[in-house]
Amino acid sequence: MKVSAIVTAPPYADYIGEVAAHPLVKGLRLNTVMPLKGDPIDALKQLASFGQSLWVDLKGRQLRVVGAAIPPYTEIRISHPVRVRTPVDGYLSDGRERIRIAAVDGDRLILTDGPRRLIGPGESINIVDASLEIEGTLTETDWAYLAAMGELGLKRVMLSYVESPSDVEEVRTLLPGAEIILKIETRRGLVFAEKHSAAYGRLCAARGDLYVEVREPHRIIGALRTIINADPDAVVASRLCESLVEHPVPNNADISDIAFLIGLGYRMFMLGDAVCLSRETVIEALNLLDAAAGQL
Numbered sequence: 001m002k003v004s005a006i007v008t009a010p011p012y013a014d015y016i017g018e019v020a021a022h023p024l025v026k027g028l029r030l031n032t033v034m035p036l037k038g039d040p041i042d043a044l045k046q047l048a049s050f051g052q053s054l055w056v057d058l059k060g061r062q063l064r065v066v067g068a069a070i071p072p073y074t075e076i077r078i079s080h081p082v083r084v085r086t087p088v089d090g091y092l093s094d095g096r097e098r099i100r101i102a103a104v105d106g107d108r109l110i111l112t113d114g115p116r117r118l119i120g121p122g123e124s125i126n127i128v129d130a131s132l133e134i135e136g137t138l139t140e141t142d143w144a145y146l147a148a149m150g151e152l153g154l155k156r157v158m159l160s161y162v163e164s165p166s167d168v169e170e171v172r173t174l175l176p177g178a179e180i181i182l183k184i185e186t187r188r189g190l191v192f193a194e195k196h197s198a199a200y201g202r203l204c205a206a207r208g209d210l211y212v213e214v215r216e217p218h219r220i221i222g223a224l225r226t227i228i229n230a231d232p233d234a235v236v237a238s239r240l241c242e243s244l245v246e247h248p249v250p251n252n253a254d255i256s257d258i259a260f261l262i263g264l265g266y267r268m269f270m271l272g273d274a275v276c277l278s279r280e281t282v283i284e285a286l287n288l289l290d291a292a293a294g295q296l
Contacts, residue, residue: 001262001296003289005269006055006235008276011036011043015279020050022286027053029158031273032145033064033122040148048154055181056149057158058142060167061134062185062209065123066107071099071114081106081135084127091126092119094239095212101127126212137167138174146174155179158204163188168200181235184227185209193230203231208238208272228265236261237270241285245274250288258292 006027009016011034019025028047036043048054059079067077082104090099092115099114109125138146149155155178159171162182172178180201184193186209193203205227211220227234240258243251261269269289276282 001293003267003293007271008273009047019282020052024286024290027055029055029057031057032141040145044148053156055156055158056145060160061137062160063125065121068118068120070118071111075108075110076119078107079139083133084129085131088129091212094208128213137170150175161185163192186213190226193227198231203227204235204237206237235268235270236266238272241275244281244284262296
């Protein structure tokens with residue numbers, strides 16, 4: 001069984017050339033949350049020089065912290081103004097930590113409870129409630145990357161939290177001719193996938209947020225089936241090979257996970273931030289994908 005991979009490329013990592021040369025790698029992903037020195041153009045030029053397809057991952061309407069604080073009884077600022085019925089729960093750390101939101105004022109979330117630690121800039125927040133409305137889609141950082149891509153002639157974009165055709169059209173207005181991977185990360189995104197399939201771009205099952213957003217964890221199975229049925233060429237991303245971050249030998253769950261995803265029909269895997277932050281873990285993850293696929 002043949003599989004391929006898109007690998008997250010930290011902009012200043014010194015091992016990207018080796019990763020780009022791995023036989024499974026068919027693209028590099030730049031997570032636009034990662035910090036840069038100066039204009040995005042230099043980082044884009046550097047990553048494009050490795051000869052792989054470069055995918056720039058725009059955050060869209062994904063809610064992220066921009067103003068840090070330590071609960072309880074505090075406020076945090078987020079990337080977009082929102083409206084939601086309160087009180088309501090929110091989730092951090094891929095659903096492992098809960099915050100209690102007492103009130104919302106535009107881009108301010110007023111908390112009564114949460115983890116007793118600093119909730120820092122760049123962290124994503126999931127508010128899993130049907131009443132949630134997010135104002136706007138693309139962020140200022142997204143606009144800056146799209147402008148830099150237009151200047152360099154780059155066209156490949158990943159777009160987070162896709163829920164409607166207008167999300168995609170906004171990107172194509174700013175970057176005509178863009179090739180877009182649509183990251184499905186919410187229940188509304190699943191409805192979009194069922195309705196439109198791959199009409200607006202290749203789909204991606206972005207399991208990190210999707211796992212939280214489906215509300216009941218076991219429903220991730222049906223969500224993954226929905227996406228691959230809507231687009232047989234869909235990418236699967238997030239929560240892949242993460243045991244390698246803690247130990248050089250993958251655990252049984254990670255190996256079984258790869259086999260399960262291949263069994264569903266996924267052939268393109270995107271390795272996320274955690275496993276790609278060191279040479280050893282990303283190379284081992286690629287080798288694991290190759291070896292596991294060879295058993296099927």
